[in-house]
Amino acid sequence: MTKPVTLKDIARETGVHVSTVSRALDPNARTSLTTEVVERIRATAERMGYRPNRLASGLRTRRTMTVGLMLPDIANTLFPPIVRGVESILEPKGYASIIVNTDGDREREGKLVDVLLQRGVDGIIHAAPYRTDPRMVAVSRQGMPMVTVNRQIENSRIPAVINDDAGGIAEMLRYLFDAGHRRVAHIAGPQTLSTGRSRMEAFKAAVAELGLDLSEHAIAFSSHFDEDEGRRCTRELLASGWKFTAILCANDRLALGAIDELNRHGLSCPDDVSVTGYNDIPFLDLIPPGLTTIRIQQFDAGRMSAELLVKMMTEPEATIPRTTILPVRLIERGSVKRIAPPPS
Amino acid sequence: MTKPVTLKDIARETGVHVSTVSRALDPNARTSLTTEVVERIRATAERMGYRPNRLASGLRTRRTMTVGLMLPDIANTLFPPIVRGVESILEPKGYASIIVNTDGDREREGKLVDVLLQRGVDGIIHAAPYRTDPRMVAVSRQGMPMVTVNRQIENSRIPAVINDDAGGIAEMLRYLFDAGHRRVAHIAGPQTLSTGRSRMEAFKAAVAELGLDLSEHAIAFSSHFDEDEGRRCTRELLASGWKFTAILCANDRLALGAIDELNRHGLSCPDDVSVTGYNDIPFLDLIPPGLTTIRIQQFDAGRMSAELLVKMMTEPEATIPRTTILPVRLIERGSVKRIAPPPS
DNA sequence: TTGAAAGCGCTAACAA
DNA sequence: TTGTTAGCGCTTTCAA
Numbered sequence: 001m002t003k004p005v006t007l008k009d010i011a012r013e014t015g016v017h018v019s020t021v022s023r024a025l026d027p028n029a030r031t032s033l034t035t036e037v038v039e040r041i042r043a044t045a046e047r048m049g050y051r052p053n054r055l056a057s058g059l060r061t062r063r064t065m066t067v068g069l070m071l072p073d074i075a076n077t078l079f080p081p082i083v084r085g086v087e088s089i090l091e092p093k094g095y096a097s098i099i100v101n102t103d104g105d106r107e108r109e110g111k112l113v114d115v116l117l118q119r120g121v122d123g124i125i126h127a128a129p130y131r132t133d134p135r136m137v138a139v140s141r142q143g144m145p146m147v148t149v150n151r152q153i154e155n156s157r158i159p160a161v162i163n164d165d166a167g168g169i170a171e172m173l174r175y176l177f178d179a180g181h182r183r184v185a186h187i188a189g190p191q192t193l194s195t196g197r198s199r200m201e202a203f204k205a206a207v208a209e210l211g212l213d214l215s216e217h218a219i220a221f222s223s224h225f226d227e228d229e230g231r232r233c234t235r236e237l238l239a240s241g242w243k244f245t246a247i248l249c250a251n252d253r254l255a256l257g258a259i260d261e262l263n264r265h266g267l268s269c270p271d272d273v274s275v276t277g278y279n280d281i282p283f284l285d286l287i288p289p290g291l292t293t294i295r296i297q298q299f300d301a302g303r304m305s306a307e308l309l310v311k312m313m314t315e316p317e318a319t320i321p322r323t324t325i326l327p328v329r330l331i332e333r334g335s336v337k338r339i340a341p342p343p344s
Numbered sequence: 345m346t347k348p349v350t351l352k353d354i355a356r357e358t359g360v361h362v363s364t365v366s367r368a369l370d371p372n373a374r375t376s377l378t379t380e381v382v383e384r385i386r387a388t389a390e391r392m393g394y395r396p397n398r399l400a401s402g403l404r405t406r407r408t409m410t411v412g413l414m415l416p417d418i419a420n421t422l423f424p425p426i427v428r429g430v431e432s433i434l435e436p437k438g439y440a441s442i443i444v445n446t447d448g449d450r451e452r453e454g455k456l457v458d459v460l461l462q463r464g465v466d467g468i469i470h471a472a473p474y475r476t477d478p479r480m481v482a483v484s485r486q487g488m489p490m491v492t493v494n495r496q497i498e499n500s501r502i503p504a505v506i507n508d509d510a511g512g513i514a515e516m517l518r519y520l521f522d523a524g525h526r527r528v529a530h531i532a533g534p535q536t537l538s539t540g541r542s543r544m545e546a547f548k549a550a551v552a553e554l555g556l557d558l559s560e561h562a563i564a565f566s567s568h569f570d571e572d573e574g575r576r577c578t579r580e581l582l583a584s585g586w587k588f589t590a591i592l593c594a595n596d597r598l599a600l601g602a603i604d605e606l607n608r609h610g611l612s613c614p615d616d617v618s619v620t621g622y623n624d625i626p627f628l629d630l631i632p633p634g635l636t637t638i639r640i641q642q643f644d645a646g647r648m649s650a651e652l653l654v655k656m657m658t659e660p661e662a663t664i665p666r667t668t669i670l671p672v673r674l675i676e677r678g679s680v681k682r683i684a685p686p687p688s
Numbered sequence: 689t690t691g692a693a694a695g696c697g698c699t700a701a702c703a704a
Numbered sequence: 705t706t707g708t709t710a711g712c713g714c715t716t717t718c719a720a
Contacts (some may be wrong), residue, residue, distance in 0.1 A: 001487040004461075006713055017691050022715060029715090032689060054462045055408060056713035059399045059696050066442075066463075075428055077626070080419040087445065096442050096459055098410075101431065115440055117348075118398045119410075143345040256630070282421070286600070286631045350697055361707050366699060373700095376705060400697035403712050691720075696713105703708075 005050045013044050021045075025052070058120065067309065068116035069099045070109070072128040077281045078298065082127055082149060085302025093310060095122070102128045104224070110135055117144075123309045125302075129153045131194045145312035149305035150298075151194045152323065159312075161305040161324045165195060168294040168328040169202035170209070172248055172276050175292075175330060177210050180339040181246040181274060184212070186219045187233040187258060189250035196225070199250045199278065215242040222254055230257020238265060245273065245339060252277035252284060255291055259335070270337035280331055290333030297326045349394045357388050365389070369396070402464065411653065412460035413443045414453070416472040421625045422642065426471055426493060429646025437654060439466070446472045448568075454479055461488075467653045469646075473497045475538045489656035493649035494642075495538045496667065503656075505649040505668045509539060512638040512672040513546035514553070516592055516620050519636075519674060521554050524683040525590040525618060528556070530563045531577040531602060533594035540569070543594045543622065559586040566598055574601020582609060589618065589683060596621035596628060599635055603679070614681035624675055634677030641670045 007025075011018040016037065023029040024041035058064035069086060071079045083099065090097060098119060100112040109128070113135065116124060123145035129136055130153070137156045140146045152160035176184050186203045189196025200219065207214055217240035220233035230253060237244065238261075249255035255277035259269045269275045270289055277284070277293035284291050304324055311318050351369075355362040360381065367373040368385035402408035413430060415423045427443065434441060442463060444456040453472070457479065460468060467489035473480055474497070481500045484490045496504030520528050530547045533540025544563065551558055561584035564577035574597060581588065582605075593599035599621035603613045613619045614633055621628070621637035628635050648668055655662050 004713095008713075018713090019692080019715075020690060022713095023690085026715085034689065037689085051458065051462050053403075053464065053713050055399050055403045055464050056696090057715070059397075059403055059698090059713080060715045062696075064399060073428075074418065075424040077421060080424065083443075084417075084419055084445070091444075096444075096463060098440050099427075099443050100435075100440075101428070114395065118395050119440060120397065120399050283627045283631065287627065288632060348697095352697075362697090363699075363708080364706055366697095367706085370699085378705065381705085397697050400712090401699070403697080403714090404699045406712075689720105692718085694715105694717085696715090698712090699710100701708105701710090704706085 004053065005045075005048045006053070007050075010041060010045050010048060010050060013048065014041055016041065025050075062120075063122055064120045065095050066119060066121045067095050067097050067313075068113075068119075068121040068124040069097045070112060070116075070124065070126045070128050071099060071101055072104050073101050074099060078150075078279055079127060081298035082302035082305075085299035085304075086125055086149075086306040087302075088299075089303055089306035089310065095310075097125075104128065106130070106135075109133075113139060123147075123313045125149055125305050125309055126153075126158075127151065129194075130192050131197060145309055147305045147308045147312070147320075149301050154194065157322065159308050159320045159322055159324070161301050161308065161326065162194070163296040163301065163326050164328045165198040166202040166205070168278065168296070168330075169199050169248070170206040171328075171330050172278075172292075172294055173203065173206040173210065175332075176246050176248065176274065176276065176336065177212075179274070179336055180341040182212060182341055183214070183242075183244045184218070184246045184248055185237050185242075185244040187230060187237070187247060187249045187254045188219055188221045189225050189254070190223055191221060193225075196222075196250055203248060215240070217242040218244070222250070225251045226253050227257035227260065230254035231261040232257075234258045234261035246336065247273060247275050249275065249277055252279045252281045252291060252293055255293070255335075256287070259289075259291075270335050274336040274339075276336060285333065289335050292333045292336045293331050295329045295331050297328070301326055348397065349389075349392045350397070351394075354385060354389050354392060354394055357392065358385055360385065369394075406464075407466055408464045409439050410463060410465045411439050411441050411657075412457075412463075412465040412468040413441045414456060414460075414468065414470045414472050415443060415445055416448050417445050418443060422494075422623055423471060425642035426646035426649075429643035429648075430469055430493075430650040431646075432643075433647055433650035433654065439654075441469075448472065450474070450479075453477075457483060467491075467657045469493055469649050469653055470497075470502075471495065473538075474536050475541060489653055491649045491652045491656070491664075493645050498538065501666065503652050503664045503666055503668070504538075505645050505652065505670065506538070507640040507645065507670050508672045509542040510546040510549070512622065512640070512674075513543050513592070514550040515672075515674050516622075516636075516638060517547065517550040517554065519676075520590050520592065520618065520620065520680060521556075523618070523680055524685040525680075526556060526685055527558070527586075527588045528562070528590045528592055529581050529586075529588040531574060531581070531591060531593040531598045532563055532565045533569050533598070534567055535565060537569075540566075540594055547592060559584070561586040562588070566594070569595045570597050571601035571604065574598035575605040576601075578602045578605035590680065591617060591619050593619065593621055596623045596625045596635060596637055599637070599679075600631070603633075603635075614679050618680040618683075620680060629677065633679050636677045636680045637675050639673045639675050641672075645670055 102109040188200040222229035280295035446453040532544040566573035624639035
């Protein structure tokens with residue numbers, strides 16, 4: 001690499017001291033200099049193609065203008081919009097982000113947070129935490145600005161930007177109820193994740209609210225938010241012998257798997273069993289029968305989490321809301337069939 | 345943030361000089377020290393929770409162990425697998441990557457490459473270059489290790505890892521030909537991108553090869569690789585009056601748009617018009633009628649580009665292949681109908 | 689308003 | 705084998 005132009009080079013060229021150059025180029029310190037000098041320095045800097053070395057300034061100021069972004073997996077379509085939302089705030093403010101994928105692996109998570117710390121990130125946005133995550137709590141306790149997005153770490157003070165799981169699930173169950181469904185199964189997400197847990201609890205609460213009397217077999221627990229687990233849980237539900245008319249799934253991929261498994265058993269969605277999803281991932285509208293789901297605001301969640309993080313990084317004393325809950329919306333498609341409710 | 349442990353702290357604790365500590369912790373320099381000292385230092389470092397400051401070492405060694413990854417848009421499902429492929433190589437070697445999204449905007453591209461340079465990246469993997477991209481060529485000429493992936497910059501010496509566009513298009517046209525199609529339209533990608541251009545040229549070459557006599561209206565040029573442009577180009581094709589039996593699209597999203605537009609005109613795919621895509625993005629198998637397409641190797645392309653980049657960064661004198669072409673595969677689904685070829 | 693000097697944490701050439 | 709010293713490029717305190 002051609003040797004980059006440094007402040008020293010500009011100083012030599014303009015005949016002033018490096019510190020003067022530094023000040024001239026710093027929008028904040030510029031006030032204490034002659035306009036003439038500032039202009040001359042700025043001009044030569046421009047001409048010489050000066051580019052500040054962020055490493056050096058970071059070393060000195062202890063602010064790297066870098067944030068860490070921890071995801072389960074960037075290839076999961078749920079997360080890229082969050083990333084874009086985050087960047088929409090950070091990039092204009094001069095922050096760059098280092099993205100790491102935990103693959104839902106605690107050991108990897110540990111290694112990766114170390115990577116971020118070694119690089120001196122000013123803050124961390126975590127989209128992949130576990131419900132209990134002592135490691136991250138410890139890092140946060142040591143003063144690293146941190147916010148979680150989409151998920152949250154329980155019993156911690158780490159601010160979280162999440163979607164209205166309770167509201168979304170309640171609305172969905174109500175919707176199924178209104179369509180005549182009384183025996184609704186639930187494919188729950190991993191209970192180690194706040195989303196899996198809170199949606200499952202919201203399901204139970206909504207069931208109670210509506211006065212439904214469900215079987216003990218009504219809930220199948222998945223170990224991953226993916227199609228395979230959706231299939232496996234559907235088999236489990238089917239095998240239990242309990243007769244349900246609908247499956248409310250904790251996310252879209254579980255639902256896609258469920259529909260596929262139903263088909264394999266000669267059952268059709270929505271004619272034999274209605275199925276609902278959660279998240280509204282891309283392309284869902286093109287996949288028959290059209291999954292009725294809950295749309296969450298990924299981009300906005302990313303955006304808000306970045307806004308909170310910036311505030312934490314720049315105003316250490318500011319009070320940050322512990323939980324920010326974004327509203328969700330039910331998207332009606334073709335995977336739910338209206339049926340005659342049993343006489344009550 | 346709690347003040348991190350530094351070499352100096354460990355030196356004070358163990359009663360040796362910082363440089364000794366530095367050496368003890370450096371796997372390469374460790375040989376020249378007493379095993380006893382090395383062990384003692386390593387133990388205290390461990391105990392004190394030492395974490396090397398990569399900024400400081402980077403400043404000194406002029407190697408940040410960071411690479412820049414330039415994408416058009418991480419939310420485009422084509423790219424996350426490339427990112428994962430890249431990381432699969434870089435992460436184990438201790439590199440972190442800064443991902444930026446150009447949004448296909450030249451001005452943004454310029455700003456973002458500056459961001460990367462300011463942060464002293466050791467190399468750049470570019471998945472979003474234009475066919476002609478003087479800016480990036482200049483950066484490369486100045487000695488910044490760089491490789492492009494998926495696309496390439498023409499008339500440059502920058503190594504590129506791409507997929508076999510010519511082969512894929514030829515195979516697809518041949519496939520349509522064998523299914524009886526003689527009048528095949530092409531929705532071309534943006535001609536400012538190497539993929540758009542080379543697929544279009546491959547289409548023309550394949551047409552000549554098969555001795556087809558196409559209308560001057562056979563090709564519609566899109567300005568973006570997206571559904572909307574697929575729709576617009578389909579309208580253009582339909583309006584031209586030329587009768588085609590199939591549309592070979594330069595990528596899947598154009599094809600999805602084409603199918604949608606055909607439907608709006610009361611035409612069905614594949615019964616009235618066959619349509620093919622390119623790339624094989626996720627979920628395509630679930631969308632009716634099942635797009636017949638060319639599967640490219642995104643993960644492997646990312647992996648290989650990272651391997652090349654590492655080589656360039658660590659062995660400046662190594663010879664790097666100018667172009668690495670990955671094989672592609674035709675995926676047969678339901679969007680192509682076998683028809684009776686016209687008597688010839 | 690500008691300059692001098694120190695130092696962020698680390699590495700590496702040189703000395704001992 | 706270990707210590708000394710200098711310096712990467714920048715910011716910032718203190719002096720002038």
